[in-house]
Amino acid sequence: MRRLLDALYDGAAWVGALFMVGTLLSVLAGVLDRQFAWSLRGTDMYAGYCMAASGFLALAHTLKKGEHIRVTLMLNALKGRARRALELWAMAAATALASLFAWYSVKLSINSWQFHDVSTGNDATPLWIPQITMGVGAVILMIAFIDELVLEISGRRVQVDSEEALHHE
Template sequence: MRRFLDAIYLSAAALAALFMVGLLAMVLLSIISRQFQFHVPGTDAYAGYFMAASGFLALAHTLKRGEHIRVTLVINMLKGRWKRGIEIWALGAATLLALLFAFYSVRLSWQSYTFHDISTASDATPLWIPQIAMALGTVVLAIAFIDELVLEIRGRRALQNPAEALRNE
């Protein structure tokens, strides 16, 4: 099961990287088109779609790598059962919020599909298409939070210290 979950997180991160490359392509296309006086409609909209997709799809991988911002001022002062209890409470609250976020993201995408919502930009893209990446990213994030909560409850969660947080400046 661990390998399967890690594969999901890694696959979402790989998709995020592909969307980041797509974002780069859209920005470069926009710059080149201005330099050579031709216009490619929708480049700004697609750059925005790709940026949102890369951000949402990278959330779970970032969480599992310990790179999300955590305010540990209070929790680092606690020891033993108190610390573990606060960790479980925080992960439980985060899991609930992630599940709600995932539910409403999937619902938004489905409603956009059902109502045939299209972008108001010049590209007129059906909105459910870019919203799928948001929905997928939030579902994978909810799975990652459930995973972290279960690991914490079972006493198997290993907190990762990101390199940036270890630097003293």
């Protein structure tokens, strides 16, 4: 199961990276369109869709690598049972919030599809298409938080040292 979950997080990050390349290509197409008057429609909108997709799909991978911002001032001041209780509370609250976020992100996609909602830009893209990546990214983030919560409850959670995270930059 561990390998499957890690593959899910890594796979979503790789797809997110491909969407980042899509952002670059959309911006370049927009620049070339203005230079050569090719009349390409919606390149700025597609750059935004790709940027949002890359961000949402990378959330779970970023969490699992310890790169999310955490305020550790209180956590570092606590020891023993108090620290563990705060960790459990934080993981449970984050899991609940991620679950709500996933629910409403997926619901937004479904509603956009049902109501035939389209972009207000000149591309008139059905909005459920770019919203799918937000929903998928949010669901994968929810799974990652559930994973972290289960690891914390079972005492197997490995915490990345904040100093270690700084060395990845």
